Structures are given as structure tokens and as C-alpha cells.
Amino acid sequence: MKRGYRYRIYPDSEQCSLLEQYFGGVRFIYNRSLFIQNLMYSKFKQWASNLKPEYFGLFLLCSLVVIWLHFRRRT
Incomplete structure (x- = not known):
């Protein structure tokens, strides 16, 4: 039987x-x-999950986001 736990946190303003x-x-x-x-x-007209992983996998997706963030910070 799986059991779940609930936790309540009380962060301060910095947290x-x-x-x-x-x-x-x-x-x-x-x-x-x-x-x-x-x-x-x-x-x-093809979902990214249907493409071959070497063309468009999670690694490439993360790389695109990191590149985009890098250029966004520079401007």
C-alpha cells in the first residue's frame, strides 16, 4: 500500500x-x-517526441533554452 505524506512549511520572507x-x-x-x-x-507537422532523439531530444531542447537565456541576459 502506497502512503503519502503532507508537509506544511512556514517560510520566512527571504525563503x-x-x-x-x-x-x-x-x-x-x-x-x-x-x-x-x-x-x-x-x-x-510532427511532434518532437516522434522525431529521432539525435535530432530533437531533451538535451537539444535544454540547449536551446540555455542559449536563449544567455542571449536574453546579454541584451
Whole structure:
């Protein structure tokens, strides 16, 4: 039988700020990845998961997001 646990946390203001930054970053990466996948589908009419991994795998998707973040910080 699987059992779940619930935890309640009470972060202070600094920890709240860090959690908001973390979850904001995660949400940004997810949305950007979804945008890239939808763009691939609109251009090639094929979902990224159906493409060969060497062409468009998770590594490439992460690389695209990192490159995009790098150029975004420079401007």
C-alpha cells in the first residue's frame, strides 16, 4: 500500500522570495519548452517526441533554452 505524506512549511520572507524565483524559473522553462515544441510541430507537422532523439531530444531542447537565456541576459 502506497502512503503519502503532507508537509506544511512556514517560510520566512527571504525563503518566500527564493521559492518564488525558483518556481518562476521552472514555469518559464516549461513554457519556453512548450513553445519550442509547438513551433516544431507548426513547421514540420510532427511532434518532437516522434522525431529521432539525435535530432530533437531533451538535451537539444535544454540547449536551446540555455542559449536563449544567455542571449536574453546579454541584451
